Amino acid sequence: MVVSAAAPDGSAGARGPDAERRRRVAIVGGGITGLATAWHLRDDAEVTVYEAATRPGGEIRTVEFADAPMDVGADAFLARHPEAERLARALGLGDEDLVAPATGQVHVWTRGRLRPLPGGTVFGVPTDLREVARSGVLSPAALARATLEPLLPRREGPGDRSVADLVARRFGTAVVDALVEPLLGGVYAGRADRLSTEATVPPVWAAATAHRSLTRGLREHRAGTRHDDRPVFLTVRGGMSRLVTRLQDALGGRVRLATPVHEVEADAAGWRLHTENGPVAYDEVVLAVPPAVAARLLVGVCDDAARELAGMASASVGVVALAYDRDAAATVPAGSGLLVPRSEGRLIKAATFSSRKWPHHGERERFLLRASVGRVDDASALELDDDELADRVDAEVRAATGILEPAEQWFVQRWPAALPQYDVGHRARVERIRHALAARPGLHLGGTALDGLGIAARARDAERLAAAVRTR
Numbered sequence: 471m472v473v474s475a476a477a478p479d480g481s482a483g484a485r486g487p488d489a490e491r492r493r494r495v496a497i498v499g500g501g502i503t504g505l506a507t508a509w510h511l512r513d514d515a516e517v518t519v520y521e522a523a524t525r526p527g528g529e530i531r532t533v534e535f536a537d538a539p540m541d542v543g544a545d546a547f548l549a550r551h552p553e554a555e556r557l558a559r560a561l562g563l564g565d566e567d568l569v570a571p572a573t574g575q576v577h578v579w580t581r582g583r584l585r586p587l588p589g590g591t592v593f594g595v596p597t598d599l600r601e602v603a604r605s606g607v608l609s610p611a612a613l614a615r616a617t618l619e620p621l622l623p624r625r626e627g628p629g630d631r632s633v634a635d636l637v638a639r640r641f642g643t644a645v646v647d648a649l650v651e652p653l654l655g656g657v658y659a660g661r662a663d664r665l666s667t668e669a670t671v672p673p674v675w676a677a678a679t680a681h682r683s684l685t686r687g688l689r690e691h692r693a694g695t696r697h698d699d700r701p702v703f704l705t706v707r708g709g710m711s712r713l714v715t716r717l718q719d720a721l722g723g724r725v726r727l728a729t730p731v732h733e734v735e736a737d738a739a740g741w742r743l744h745t746e747n748g749p750v751a752y753d754e755v756v757l758a759v760p761p762a763v764a765a766r767l768l769v770g771v772c773d774d775a776a777r778e779l780a781g782m783a784s785a786s787v788g789v790v791a792l793a794y795d796r797d798a799a800a801t802v803p804a805g806s807g808l809l810v811p812r813s814e815g816r817l818i819k820a821a822t823f824s825s826r827k828w829p830h831h832g833e834r835e836r837f838l839l840r841a842s843v844g845r846v847d848d849a850s851a852l853e854l855d856d857d858e859l860a861d862r863v864d865a866e867v868r869a870a871t872g873i874l875e876p877a878e879q880w881f882v883q884r885w886p887a888a889l890p891q892y893d894v895g896h897r898a899r900v901e902r903i904r905h906a907l908a909a910r911p912g913l914h915l916g917g918t919a920l921d922g923l924g925i926a927a928r929a930r931d932a933e934r935l936a937a938a939v940r941t942r
């Protein structure tokens with residue numbers, strides 16, 4: 471269990487003189503982190519969630535598309551770690567609601583066609599070069615270079631470095647371009663030559679620091695991880711927003727929508743929150759907002775943390791949902807989706823074959839697919855209007871998969887500044903932020919800025935935040 475990050479001074483467990491009075495807790499941000507934190511605290515404190523948008527859920531959104539619910543935000547959560555599934559089950563979702571992918575085979579659209587992502591990689595870093603050879607994702611020359619990895623001398627000095635730097639030095643740049651960057655492109659929409667190895671691929675970092683050869687180190691890591699037949703991912707039948715709706719229903723009037731927080735201010739007794747309805751006093755404040763929003767609210771309250779957060783870049787991305795005639799889409803290969811290396815110069819960076827990946831979508835009348843666009847250093851796709859974006863995404867999807875007819879329906883969802891970049895030095899930055907915030911007891915920071923994207927990381931964060939509030 472994670473200990474309270476807000477009380478490293480040893481004050482954890484201490485109670486004020488008025489411990490009997492229920493503490494008033496403001497949670498800024500009605501995404502999954504804020505809502506789940508509020509839900510954990512609902513019986514222990516008087517909680518209020520402030521959400522600027524008219525709709526809760528942040529980066530979770532389910533829309534009606536081609537006659538049924540379709541996720542146009544997060545479409546799955548990692549089930550490898552227990553927190554997200556624990557939250558879903560605590561909210562009453564059961565085996566019939568939690569659905570595992572029908573297939574996990576990912577393809578890479580590279581060197582002219584779709585090729586299976588080789589098995590046995592850790593976020594694209596190979597542990598078995600025979601599998602990489604069989605997949606055809608590398609040219610013979612690139613493959614020959616990669617096979618040298620176990621023989622190379624150790625050259626890692628101390629200190630974090632970019633994923634591209636570390637992996638290219640060991641395996642050659644083609645492994646970065648064809649395997650690692652496409653996976654990181656899905657998760658962060660970032661650049662492998664900027665993203666932190668330590669923060670974005672911890673097992674790779676651990677292997678690099680403990681072993682001479684990455685191949686050997688990662689093989690050991692894989693041998694040590696769970697290999698049962700439990701699924702890596704789960705989704706919610708009927709859409710991920712059912713998680714949000716259940717949280718919102720349980721919290722009732724404690725969730726204030728369309729209520730942006732303009733300012734957080736320290737006062738003698740605790741904190742004051744300013745909204746358009748005037749100031750309200752709280753004992754504890756949890757910021758569960760994106761880094762730029764947290765930075766703005768922390769100016770004047772914790773300038774050091776504000777400065778660090780303002781220094782984080784975020785990628786804007788878009789998801790385009792497409793519905794095809796079922797027969798025309800028979801050419802789509804078996805598999806959950808495809809990733810596109812940046813070096814291919816395409817608009818789409820990834821696509822999920824929703825009707826192949828999820829059994830309940832497979833039963834639908836049309837074939838459903840979702841593609842994603844947008845990278846931290848390239849927002850050109852998002853400058854297109856919806857019609858043109860959908861047209862061009864549709865054309866690329868058909869070029870990759872061989873679908874015979876244009877999409878019959880589409881839906882464009884834009885996610886501005888949605889994915890923070892954990893660049894080189896991220897862990898050290900997080901330490902500096904935590905250190906700065908430790909001088910502001912009662913002020914807690916969560917959300918995607920610090921320790922993980924994705925619903926599983928957010929659910930873990932909510933548990934940590936609730937524990938930090940409870941034990942102060």
Ligand SMILES: CC1=C(CCC(=O)O)c2cc3nc(cc4[nH]c(cc5[nH]c(cc1n2)c(C)c5CCC(=O)O)c(CCC(=O)O)c4C)C(CCC(=O)O)=C3C
Pocket residue numbers: 545548550576655656657658702789806807808809820821822823827840841842922923924925927
């Ligand atoms: C924002 C986003 C997109 C873009 C939006 C979109 O295009 O929809 C995307 C696309 C995709 N991601 C894909 C595949 C994978 N994503 C992974 C892991 C993760 N992705 C994440 C986020 C995203 N992912 C996150 C937060 C994690 C967990 C990281 C961690 O905390 O560890 C893993 C590793 C699992 C493991 O750990 O083994 C795989 C294999 C595929 C292929 C086909 C498919 O299956 O849909 C596609 C299109």
